[in-house]
Amino acid sequence: MAQFLQATVYGLLQGGLLALIAVGFSLVWGVMNVVNLSHGAFVLAGAYVALQLHDAVGLDPFVSMVPAALLLFGFGYVVQRYLVNLVVNGPIFITLLLTFGLELVLVNLMLYLFTADHQSIPTGYAEGSLVLPGDVRIPYGRLIAALLALALTVALVYVMRRTRTGLSILATGMDRGAARLMGIKARHVYALTFGIAAAMAGAAGAAVGAVSTFSPADAGRFTLFSFVASVLGGLGNMWGALYGGLVLGLVQAWGGQLLPGTLVNAVAFAVLVLVLAFRPQGIAGKPFYASRLEV
């Protein structure tokens, strides 16, 4: 029983981290209909920013989430405004190609700048754990990461639903033509959305650095997890990535307990297939957004 409880707790925490990684990906896909294959590289960039800050001035990785997010926001804004925006009206195939190319460039740039070394950002507390009855452990680092995922999601929901900027982002996502007629500058809104997504990726990267290891080769894995979490959770709902991440984390944890460990990923993708078959819009997604996927 304690073993099952431990797997569940760890799965939920792991899911929180996955949600943090996926939330920006889901936002860009939902609003702009761009499947950003360079998202994983943005996450890594955040991790490297946090690592540099740690090495230079000894900044705690969870504190580094703020500067990493700010830097990545600027980068994301510029990349969207002057690069992705060129093809944002094109078929999804073209945006896939462009963001895939961008991923290759970024990953190789990081390989050049930081080498292929595996890195992690040491903290005195991240590997320590809160011990519950039955020796069930809650690692502090992962707990903080999961709580931050929750906090960032709540903040995102607030911004989207309660602020003028958020509403203009949602409006542009629903009907760009109508939004422009209302005086919204779609180009700016798209760049802002991409910037926010990149900022969240950067923050997630700093958290990954604190609780796990990373190297430039991990970009693809982060993008894949984001994709699965976004589809599971559903597009067009800011809670989607959180739900998706948590479900993915739990499925992997339970799958790992009940089946041979090598089937963990197969189980996660089997759940994805099931959700797509029976609820194509995802757990919390809106059919409107799912229907656009057939572009």
Add this chain to the structure above:
Amino acid sequence: MSNRAFAGAAVVALLLVTTACGSKQAPEAGGDSGRLVLGASLSLTGATAKEGILTREGYEVCTKVVNDKGGVAAGGTKYQLEIRFQDDTSKADVSAQLVDQYNDQGVKLILGPYGSGPTDAVAAVVERNGQVMADSAGADNKIFAKGYRRSFAVLSPATSYVASIVQAINDLATPKPKTFAFISADDGFSKTATQGGISKAKELGFEVIAEEYVPNQTTDVSSALTKIKPKNPDVILGSVHLSEGIAIVKQSKELGVRPTGGFGETVAPPIPDFVKTLAGSAEGVLGSTQWTPKTAGSERFFGSATDYAATFKTQFGGRDPVYHNAEATAACLALVLAVEKAGSTDPDKVRDALAALDTPSFFGPIKFTPEGMNVTKQMAVIQIQNGKAVPVWPADSAEAPLKWPATA
């Protein structure tokens, strides 16, 4: 739609034309140019980029040292050594394609890629094309059970990776542990290494209480650890690569998994990233290694293992070599010695000379079985002590005694 179809057809046509232009060039390797060209496809990006780059460094040391010493003498000609590198992006099929392309370019002598998967794929191509491969990092015994006659591995086979750690614990640990738990990545090499370790453990009278498999290159092994924890093993042995190896130690700490003896892992502990990312948690972890600077043997190009370490250090800004560097250099050395012995760059003659090679070296003895494995060489076991990988087994090349129990 028709426009798109046209564009697609145009791209495909262009690709076909460029591919056609790139193939079937006239052979250029060999004697007439005074250069001995070797081809290597390596994982310079992707999942095993770290290890791929270490392998490239080993090949580069070989080029520099051999050329500084006048090059390769064969059939009355001195050849300057040149190695061509291509990035296989850590994918076995790409590796095989690249070696096929080398063949088209007339490059018949091949240095192995990093890892058993790519090496297995390349070995098939090498056999078909009549090329010859000196394998530096493909240790899975299964590669050599297919009847290939043109691939030769300088390194000890996969079955000795975990088995050597088990043997070291048996020989050196007091109090002697009773129970072992095995965590293995699910790739061919790691599984073969695990089976070798389990057989050795049973042979020596240890009890194997868990055998868990995790996805290759994962950073999350929590499921395996959660299953192992209630069984309280004395030792946890990981047959893994760097990322899984780091995860085992890191997540064991998170989950409160504390084997009374300690941890042992293949591949990961000798790589400096292991200590760098885990800091204090890496202390006491045992690791198996193909080579240490204490390995016995020498020959005229590189001298002894200590000489090799000094040469490497000079070439790479004061950095110490790890075994991935050494095994790559050793594979290159084997080809160089074979070319000299054959007195020719003809692949068939080099193949026969390689098969008959029997020489001491900085990497230990290089001698191949008819299948192409090097079983004469013994693996060594290191332990992380004060942040350094210190050789502790076998006794004749140990630098310090084993600290046991290894968990601080």
